[in-house]
Amino acid sequence: MSDPHAPHADHSKHYIKIWIALLVLLMVSLVPAIIAQQLHLNITGIVVVTAFAVAFIKAYLVIKHFMHLTIEKKYVGFLFLTMLAFMLVFVGGVSPDVMKHEGQRWTNDAAKKVVDEGMKAEKAGGHGEPEKH
Amino acid sequence: MSSSAFPRPIATTRSATGISTGKLAVWWLIASEIVIFGGVLGSYIMHRIGHPEWASQAEHTNTWLGAFNTIVLLSSSLSAVLAHNAAEMKDGKKAAKFLWFTILGAATFLVVKSFEWTHEINAGLTITSHTFWSFYYTAAGIHGLHVLVGGIIMAVIAVDAAKGKDLQRVEAVGLYWHFVDIVWIFLFPLLYISK
């Protein structure tokens, strides 16, 4: 904050604006999902990408305007980025084993079997995408 | 939890960084929470990508209730920041009022959640029925626990704030609350939109 001795101004209008923006963004992330559902379109990629893009924007708005992280001491932001980076390192190190079911001279037969059976059940119309066609 | 009865050490009132002690501690708390949620969500994401067949389970989550709860949490974040705003203007009563609004949001969130879960469990989608649902209940459960704890702490702070006591805590608990909100912002697409 700028000067601790200055009387604090009322920022409530600004906060309400941000809140409205957040709600609008939420709607934006819902639109592709609704369209896909109503028109039976297979646009999972678009749905997911918009949803996550919107999530990042929403998070940014909350961090900047509600948590005031951008005007906090720099190292607080760096601390959070470091923590996130560690999580990326974790996922980076683990994903070759957990996300994939085969690699250089190894296969994870149990996982492959589960995936195959699951996909078959879906094709057979188990609970997969009941409204299609 | 009365803060006046307890003699606060001089250490607590120092501020070599320029960040108040309570707020600094909340920043560190959030840092440690990032990796807790990072662990469970990272594991979930890797499994989702490795298991395309989970999509047919994710079909059954209720996007509308998820979206409604997002609105609830976003709004409770608004009242948390308005409480902070009031505290900055040294208006303890108003700050307390906004905190109670946030607590109301927390309660609504939890009520909706339990309604949603009851419905799903009755439909046979339990924590053991499929590993997708295991992640679903675990991730949302850990988050829900944070909502619950946040609500309780906020009630304690609101009572004090109404008396004009320890107003600096209003901001600190607000920061925690915004963090809980952000986690949900990501849980929503992860559990309710990716299908």
Next chain:
Amino acid sequence: MSSTATDTAHGDGHGHDAHAPSGWDDPHGHGGHGAHDAHGHAEPHWLIKYFWSTDHKIIGMQYLFTGMFMALIGGFAVYVFRMQLAFPGMSVPFYGRVTATDYNALVTTHGSVMIFWVAMPVLIAALGNYLIPLMIGCDDMVFPRLNRLSYQLFLISAIVLIYSFFVDGGAFGGAWTAYPPLSAKAEYNLTPTGAPLWLFAVALEFAAFLLGGINFVTTVMNSRAKGMKMFDVPIVVWMIIIASILFMASVGPLIAGAVMLMFDQTIGTGFFDPNKGGDPVLWQHLFWFFGHPEVYVVLLPAMGIVAEVITTFSRKKLFAYKSVLYTAVGTGGLSFFVWAHHQFIAGIDPRMANIFSVTTLLISIPVAEMVFVYIATLFGGSIRLTTPMLWALAFIAEFLLGGVTGIFLGASGADIYFHDTYFVIAHFHYTFFPIAFIASFAALTYWFPKMFGRYMNDTWGKVHFWISIISFNCIFIPLFLLGARGDHRRIYDYTHFPDLMKSGMQDLRILATLSLVVLLVTQVIFLVNFFYSMVKGKKAEQNPWKANTLEWQCPSPPPHGNFPDGLPTVHRGPYEFSHPDRQEDYWPQNAS
């Protein structure tokens, strides 16, 4: 350090001058606010004083004594299972016959107790609590009640763990690493109650240390004495802080993993069950992503203790203070990139094994650098071989062996052979024993006069030192030899494995076990010396070792509030020994 905004700037309601410009204050200017300077009040009941206190020194002692008690449990466990290995089937004195299930439970208990309930509480929580406020010149931790809560959680976790020994099926026996599916399914581990209780105890302990860590970090960041800049903070405080941050950053995924494993155990989810779409290797990653940084979490405070002791007893400035600091931060960061070296043969992708081999070899560079810095500090100093100094020097020597053997294991090709042999056991005991015991003894003997206002007996201290060091080496050198010959680490009775009974292998096991018995019995010397000196030792003055750091500039033991003459102001760094302009060879941080 600029410090204009305090919490007063954010709507402080609790009564002191809302425009106080400085975060650095003096106790006398505070009137009725910082009630710690009001010393006139009546002494509380002793139960309240020792069990419900928020004083950081008392909490530090609680951690210390709990840790020491747990060390007895961990020590007893290792005695019993080592006896079984040396003399299979014998009825072990004070225990009886050791069944295979007992054996597993004892090994698991030993490992988890020594790391989670001895090394962590003694090195970080006890010393951190005791030393941080004293060394940075303030009256307490910033959150005294949070501090008390953190100890209480820790105590509950210890009680839960001990309770788990007595439940149906006995204590958990799936090793301290708790790999599923063994740990996840009661059909496999046969401890339907013991396993979840163990996991719960560990998770609770993590929560306690998270709270403690946040408290430590906030205290050091915000509440240093007036004038104490970043690079005036003693190395041991820095190390505890860096360790707390490492802990915070690495334990999160494992807390999440613990919840997942708990569900697998108790309600039958399949997070780690491949037949349900889960993955057991994920647990190993979650565990070691914490587990490797964890070894640096305990290493760094030990390194810090050694820095304090060797500077004081060689009367020299720490060689390259800033390098030590940057190295510690660098090592900490790098420790997040090596974890999968524990999983080389767990079925991880070989390409990842290459990467983790390289990072593992890289991390030995900063560790070696720190050791060199300490040796350079000793070089040319006027060395006084007191008991704490002996321990500190022994730490450097013994830890070196541990670090060097880590390089053998880090090379993924060699590790295919060494993995899960006694070579690994010997490797990590050459690191953990110096950390958890040698460094702790250095710390306890060094700070004892401050903690209790009396000296420990130096002669008995040295007797204890020499027997401990010799017997320690006699335990683990044989284990290196055994491991190099392929001795597998998870075997209950070697007589069933003729290949592992060949030419003298059993003799080495017996040698290790007998040395262990000597090591354990020797600790009685320490305990007697410790408790006897507490009440009957020679009285110690305020600054018996003529050291510079602030804890020596207040009475021994320090009263509630720590600095009766007002909180100190710092003028210089912590290691100004043998300064040419001064008559005395030391220069306290707060002396003008």
